[in-house]
Structure formats: structure tokens, C-alpha cells
Amino acid sequence: MGVVSDGRKAVAVLSKALRSRRAAADVRSRLARQPPHPAQHFRVAVYFADGDVNMYQIRQWYKPLAEIAKVWPVVVLSRNATGARAILTDGAVPVAFAPTVRDVERFIGRQDIRVVLYVNQNTRNFQMFRYGRRWHVFINHGESDKMYMTTNQFKAYDFAFIAGEAARQRLGRVLWDYDLDERTIEIGRPQADHYSGAPPYTPDGRTVILYAPTWEGDRPSAHYGSIRTHGEALAAAVLASPAHRLIYRPHPRSGVVDDEYGAANRRIVAAIAAANAADPAAQHVFDDKPDLGWQLAAADVAIVDISAMVYDRLAADRPLMVTRPADPAALVDTHGYLSDAEWLDAAAASRVLAETARVLSDPDAVSRLEGWVRHYFGDTAPGAASARFAAAIDDLMTRWERWHLASVGEPEGKDDEAELDDE
Template sequence: MPLARDAVLAVGLLRKALATRRARIDLRRMLAERGPLPQNRFRIAVYFADGPVNMYQMRQWYAPLRELAREWPVMVISRAIRGADALLRDDALPVAYAPTVRDVEQVLDEQDVRIVFYVNQNTRNFQMFRYGRRWHVFINHGESDKMYMTTNQFKAYDYAFIAGDAARARLSRTLWDYDLDRRTFAIGRPQADHYSGALPYTPDERRVVLYAPTWEGDRPSAHYGSIVTHGEALVSALLATGRHRVVYRPHPRSGVVDPAYAAANARIVAALAAANAADPAAQHVHDTAPDLGWQLAAADLAVVDISAMVYDRLAAGKPLLITRPVDPEALVDDTGYLAACEWLDAADSGDIVERADRVLDDPAAVERLDHWVRHYFGDTAPGSSTRRFHDAVRVLMERWDDRNSSSAG
């Protein structure tokens, strides 16, 4: 077994090295074709030190940031070869590749960056924190009740953009001596104003169930993933009815830690393909597309793990079931929505059809859902979150002007 594991590890390292080499070649070519970025143009930078595995954290912000760029030009400072390669291929925002600290300093010398956004807690963020005279703002990559959302690392940033009252309550319970009123801005979920994408199926009388599990996690406290414990049973039950359409959207990191998780994921994908081959009208979907939008809006029911997907779906205001973690060490915040949500236990996964019908046909569910939507995101009327996002940026730009004037004086 150790030899087999070593062989698998060696193959994985070789593939990663080859992918990095290809990305380096492609990156040089794309940067040469594009030419240098115009100097003194960008006022906002998104700092991204990660590679392609965490690109989902950036991609969900593309649409809101592009709209913001109409008022305040936005760029991305990318530190990793393969991350920069992916960003340039997406061609969603201007990208500066800055692998070294000296490169970062050159970008800052060439641009009048007044706000730096961060979508995650990468330890290399601290290399950017050294530069003052600009606001460092944590915008995160989703709202959830994970312990990640209450980390003391919030204090490392000058400000944080949060979703709403639930986030405020969560932080106030956890962080000591943190000025929530001044250092946080509640903006809701701007991404919800940009749901898009064409349906990959033709709508019919089938009920659409989105199953969007998270990855397996890298420690017991974060073992929220359900593919092994719930996934195969619930997907099999839904495929057997002939009256459901499954949209399966696994987390991009599924199986990176646990081979059993990767194998179960592969079996679910194979089951979807087999079901479609047997009944082409079923049009089940294995969704690996980078953009998230139509999935949340089109599904009649969503089955999700404890992750940002809970709250992405909640922002859509439509019914959902949450898988209950099997690992007793998995941390579950039972003070918010998870204290009142509809849980799906692993033992009940095979009864998903009955559970789904009950949730979808419960008249009281709409009222309960509306309460929690307001608690987490505030006003979710179209455009409301985008307006709050832009208003928060304007406030920080005004504070930058005030500070800059004081320093100049």
C-alpha cells in the first residue's frame, strides 16, 4: 500500500509539474500578445495568490466586479503561474502577473490602487498587507455558517464586506474588540443580481433537483462533504423515478484528499450518463461549468452540504435540504439558519423522493424561507445588493480621499 500511494503521489506531482510548465509557456505568450497594462488606470485590485483549483472563488465575482469597473477600474494581481494563466484565459478582468514581491511593488508603482479586495484567506495575503495608504478589504467567496466565516483573520483587513445581519451576529459572538459598525459593510449577495446561463436541458414536467455537494474537507472539523455518505443513495433514488431531473454540481476540489470520495464522485457521474443513455429525455446534467447562476434559479429543490452553496441557494429564495454531516467532529453552527433548516440525514438519503415532495409542497416553507433570506441578505430585490456593493466602495473611496488629504496636509 505505501508503494502504491507513493506511485500515485509521484504521478500527481509529475502531472502538476507538466501543467505548470505548459501554463508558464502559455502565460508568457498571452502576456506578450496583450502587452503592458495602461499605467495609472486602475483604482481597485483583486489580490489572488492561488492556482486553478480555487478559481471558483474568483469567477463568482467576475460579473459584480465588471459592473463595478464601469465606475472604478478593476484589475487582478495574480501571484501564481497557473492561476494567472487561468485568469488570462477567462479574460474577464485585466490581469497583472506578479510572482515576486518586487513585481507586486512595480504594479503598485504603476497604478493608483486605493482598494485591494481579497476573496480568500491565503497566507500570501500578508505579503500584500505590508503596503499601506490603501484599504485592504475582505470580500470573501461566499456566505456560510462555517467556522471559516468567524476566523480572527478578519481583523487583518481594514474592512470586510459581509452579507447581512446573520454575518454581523456571527462575528459579534466570536471576535473580541472588533468594531463591526465601522469595519464591516453589509452588501447582501451581488452575484444574485447576475444569475445567467442557458439551461442545458429542455424544461418539461420533471422536477429539477440540484445536488451540489462540497469537497471532503482536510480535517475532521470541516468534514461537510456528502458524496460518500449521502450522494450515491439520493442520486440513485432520484434517477429511478422518471419524474425528476438531477443537476449534479460537485465542488471542484472533490476527491483531492480522499480517493474514496473521488471514486464515489465518478460513480455518480457514470450513473447520470447511464440514465441519460437509457432515457435521453431525462437530460440529467453533470455540471462542471465555472459560472453559477441558472442552477440556483432553475432548480425546484436544492440538496447541498454545509457550505457557501447553502447561502447561494438561500439568496435565490427557493427550497433546499441540507445534508447532515456524519462525522461528529464536524463543526455545525446551530445559532443561525442551520438551527431551523430542513436536514437530510445519511440514513434517509434513499428516501429523498418523499423528503423532496414534503419540502416542495409545504405551504409554510415559503414563509420560513423568506424570514431567513432577509436575515442573511437583507433586501434581495433585483439590483439591491449591487447598489449596496457600489455604495460601500464609494464610502471607502471617500475615506481614502480624506486620509490622503490629511497626509498631504
């Protein structure tokens, strides 16, 4: 069995390498057909070292970045070929493809990058940290009470843009000797000012249930995904009801670690297709599109795992339930909203219609959320978060000018040639 397993791994590695090589050739061909980036033009770089499987992390920032770019030109510095190809295909932001550190160095040398934004904690972020005289800022790709939100990696960045007071308190409980007042800047969730899309069905009298599970996680402490434990029973109950409509929006990484988790995901997708074939009026939805917003507004109740989707829904001021992780090793932070959440246990998943009816009939379900919304996001009036995001970037640019003027004439320094060679 070991030989077979090793063989499969070798095939997978080779397949991935060939896919990456083809993607790199495509990216270079596309960029060669475009005008070159103007020299000394960009002021803000979004560093993205991931492939296309994690595009959800950067896509949600496209529209807020477009607003920033009206004042401070923005470019995505992409290190991975499949990720760069996906961003080029989206066509939302300028792209610089820099697969090696030499490429990064050449690009940095031709531009005037003053702020570098990071949407995740990819280990290759460290390769960008070597470049001083610019601010390195973690902006993340969501707000949640997952353990990811308190990693000690926050300390690697000059600043972190956080959603609100809840994030500040969360970091304060976990990180030692971390200057929250100086290094965190509250901006709310500017993505919420740009929610998009429209329901792909005709609204009727059906109760709409959004089920948006996260992926399975790569370690026991992060086993928040519910597709295997809750999902199939939950979906079966909703699909069997003529009075309900299911919107199923699984995390795009579902199944990347656990094949059985991916198989359960595919069975739910197949069940939705079968239900729609049996009753076209049902109009159940398997949602794998990048647009986010209409789902949160259209659903009468949302069922989500411990993930950023909890807080996206929370900001919509609409009833929601949170799946309780079946793995007792999964870390659950009950200092915040999760201490007051409506939980759905795996054993109750088949009774989801009764559980959601109970939540929907609770007159206090929405009013209880209002205080939590303020705690997590601050002012959620339209445009308020976008204004704070823009103000935070402006402030860093002002700080950059002050430090730059104080250090004029001092050499920045170069890395050794051997250290630069990461091809």
C-alpha cells in the same frame, strides 16, 4: 510502503512544478501579445494567489467587478500561473501576473491601487498586507454558516464586506475585540444580480432536484461534504425515477484531499451518463460549468451541504434541504438558518424522493424562508446589492482621499531586498 508513498509524492510534486512552469510560460506569452497596462490607471486590485482549482472563488465576482470598473478601473493581481492562465482565458477582467514579491512591488509602483480586494484566505495574502496606504478588504466568495466565516483572519484586513446582519452576528459571537461597526460593511450578495445561464434541458413535468454537494474538507471540523455518505444513494434514487430529473453540481475541489471522495463523485457522474443513455428524455444534468443561477431557479427542491450553496438557494426563496454531516466532529453553527433547516441524514438518502415530496408539500416551506433571507442578505430587490457594493467602494475611495491628503510627503518605506526575494 513508505518508499512507494514517498515516490508517488515526489512524482506529484514534479508534475505540479512542470505544469506550473508551462502555465507561466503561456501566461507570459499571452501578456506579451497584449498592450501593456497603462501606468497609474488601476484603482482597485483583486488579489488572487490561487491556482485554477479555486477559480470558482473569483469567477462569481467577474460581473460585479465589471460594474465597479465603470467608475474605478479594476485589475486582478494573480500570483499563480494556472490561476492567471484561467483568468486570461475567461477574458472577463484585466490581469497582472506577479508570481514573486518583486513582481508585486513593481506592479504596485506603476499603478495607483487604493483598494485591494481578497476573495479567500490564501496564506500568501499576507505578502500583500505589507503595502500600506491602501485599503485591504476581504470580500469572500460566498455566505454561509461554515466555520470559515468566523476565522480570526478577518482581523488582518482593514474591512470586510459582509452579506448582512447574520454575518455581523456570527462574527460578533466569535471574534474578540473586533469593531464590527467600523470594520464590517453590509453589501448583500451582488452576484445574485448577475445570475446567468439557461437550463440545458427542455422543461417538462418532471420534478427537478438540484444536488450541490461541497468538497470533503481538509480537517474533521470542516467535513461537510456528503458525496461519500449521501450522494450515491441519493443520486441512484433520483435517477431510477421516471418522474424526476437530477441536476448534479459538485464542488470543483471534490476529491482533492480524499481519493475515495473523488471516486464516489466520478461514479455519480457515470451513473448520470448511463441513465441518460438508457432514457434520453430524462435529460439528467452533470453541471460543472461556471454559470450559476439557472440551477437555483429551475430546481423544484435543492439538496445542499453546509456551504455557500445553502444561502444562494435561500436567496432564491425556494424549498431546500441540507445534508447532515456524518462526521460528528464537523462544526455546525445552529444560531442561524441551520437551526430551522430541513435536514437529510445519510440513512435517509435512499428515501430522498419521499423526503423531498414532504418538503414540497409543506405550504409553509417558502414563507418560513422569507425572514431568513432578510436576515442574511437584507434587501434582495434586483440591483440593491450591486448598489451597496458600489457605494462601499465609493466610501473607501473617499476615505483613501482623506488619509492620502493627511499623509502627503511622508515616505511609505521599503522592504529589505532580502525579504522581497521569494522566488
